[in-house]
Amino acid sequence: xxxxxxxxxxxxxxxxxxxxxxxxxxxxxxxxxxxxxxxxxxxxxxxxxxxxxxxxxxxxxxxxxxxxxxxxxxxxxxxxxxxxxxxxxxxxxxxxxxxxxxxxxxxxxxxxxxxxxxxxxxxxxxxxxxxxxxxxxxxxxxxxxxxxxxxxxxxxxxxx
Amino acid sequence: xxxxxxxxxxxxxxxxxxxxxxxxxxxxxxxxxxxxxxxxxxxxxxxxxxxxxxxxxxxxxxxxxxxxxxxxxxxxxxxxxxxxxxxxxxxxxxxxxxxxxxxxxxxxxxxxxxxxxxxxxxxxxxxxxxxxxxxxxxxxxxxxxxxxxxxxxxxxxxxxxxxxxxxxxxxxxxxxxxxxxxxxxxxxxxxxxxxxxxxxxxxxxxxxxxxxxxxxxxxxxxx
Numbered sequence: 001x002x003x004x005x006x007x008x009x010x011x012x013x014x015x016x017x018x019x020x021x022x023x024x025x026x027x028x029x030x031x032x033x034x035x036x037x038x039x040x041x042x043x044x045x046x047x048x049x050x051x052x053x054x055x056x057x058x059x060x061x062x063x064x065x066x067x068x069x070x071x072x073x074x075x076x077x078x079x080x081x082x083x084x085x086x087x088x089x090x091x092x093x094x095x096x097x098x099x100x101x102x103x104x105x106x107x108x109x110x111x112x113x114x115x116x117x118x119x120x121x122x123x124x125x126x127x128x129x130x131x132x133x134x135x136x137x138x139x140x141x142x143x144x145x146x147x148x149x150x151x152x153x154x155x156x157x158x159x160x
Numbered sequence: 161x162x163x164x165x166x167x168x169x170x171x172x173x174x175x176x177x178x179x180x181x182x183x184x185x186x187x188x189x190x191x192x193x194x195x196x197x198x199x200x201x202x203x204x205x206x207x208x209x210x211x212x213x214x215x216x217x218x219x220x221x222x223x224x225x226x227x228x229x230x231x232x233x234x235x236x237x238x239x240x241x242x243x244x245x246x247x248x249x250x251x252x253x254x255x256x257x258x259x260x261x262x263x264x265x266x267x268x269x270x271x272x273x274x275x276x277x278x279x280x281x282x283x284x285x286x287x288x289x290x291x292x293x294x295x296x297x298x299x300x301x302x303x304x305x306x307x308x309x310x311x312x313x314x315x316x317x318x319x320x321x322x323x324x325x326x327x328x329x330x331x332x333x334x335x336x337x338x339x340x341x342x343x344x345x346x347x348x349x350x351x352x353x354x355x356x357x358x359x360x361x362x363x364x365x366x367x368x369x370x371x372x373x374x375x376x377x378x379x380x381x382x383x
Contacts, residue, residue, distance in 0.1 A: 025320065028231075028321040028322070029321070029322055030322075031321055031322050031323060074237060078237065116323075122226060122230075123226055123227070123321075125230045125231055125321075127234035127235075127237070127238060128238060141234075141238070143230060143231075143233060143234035143237070145230055145233075148222070148226055151225070151229035151230055151233055151262075151263065152229060152233055152259070152264070153233065154233055154237055156237065156239075157237040157238055158239065
């Protein structure tokens with residue numbers, strides 16, 4: 001067995017039991033997973049795109065993912081991420097096979113953390129996570145709120 | 161003394177409060193009820209922080225509004241909220257309810273309730289049932305509040321995420337280490353400024369109870 005598979009299996013069991021304890025609330029509790037790494041990287045940037053791009057460069061350099069595309073829309077509160085070649089895909093596949101919708105993404109957590117720490121964002125929320133083991137791509141929807149006034153800035157994300 | 165089932169079935173979550181203060185003796189009874197909740201191995205991990213200060217309650221209310229609003233805004237944008245409230249036929253009323261939810265107003269009433277009680281539990285070595293013990297204490301508090309004619313609400317919103325729970329601890333001076341205290345919720349207490357219908361719609365027992373084995377809905381004869 002390769003080392004990455006072993007790590008994925010261990011993470012899967014941890015997330016499985018955590019979800020069993022907290023159900024959909026589990027995602028809300030895991031937002032710190034991954035932030036230790038990104039906080040040590042000296043991320044720089046004066047706006048969203050610069051900070052996100054800086055995070056992506058550092059994350060790719062670790063080999064955790066092959067590539068990440070990003071875009072911001074939906075009244076500036078929808079951050080879409082498309083992650084390719086993620087080393088955690090096995091964990092997500094195992095969760096889905098056990099009947100649990102994947103709910104925790106360290107890549108999204110790192111970017112969310114730096115929007116808050118570097119740009120003073122009010123809060124963020126991982127709204128949707130759709131890993132596809134066939135294509136090796138994971139589509140993420142993250143709600144990002146620069147200020148409290150952005151709460152309630154609704155739109156139809158299916159059109160984004 | 162009211163029949164205990166009558167107290168339970170007539171209790172509602174109250175989110176609108178009059179500004180009238182809650183007398184200390186009524187508050188003491190609520191805290192006393194919490195103290196007598198069931199607790200694993202009589203561990204009694206609960207600690208209660210009673211907050212009347214307006215500025216502190218404002219901070220908690222703001223945190224709750226942003227917490228609930230950030231999630232519900234996203235759920236609305238994904239279409240989940242519209243599905244959840246599709247049962248409200250009147251479009252104007254439905255839109256108003258949805259705005260109340262995704263704006264976060266649904267959770268910010270700590271500003272108005274005269275008393276907020278933060279319910280936290282010590283996570284010292286040996287503790288095993290902390291969230292369950294704290295939940296039992298909260299139920300006792302809500303029932304005692306209601307039995308005295310007060311309104312109350314159990315609010316998880318401001319501590320639902322790890323980052324928000326840390327902010328909540330900072331507001332109240334609770335040690336922020338993850339291995340020290342768990343914040344499970346706050347309970348708002350005050351005089352109700354709303355009259356909610358009751359009993360609330362509930363599932364029938366037939367939908368909830370199985371006999372002897374999971375899935376067995378037919379009640380066996382005995383005796």
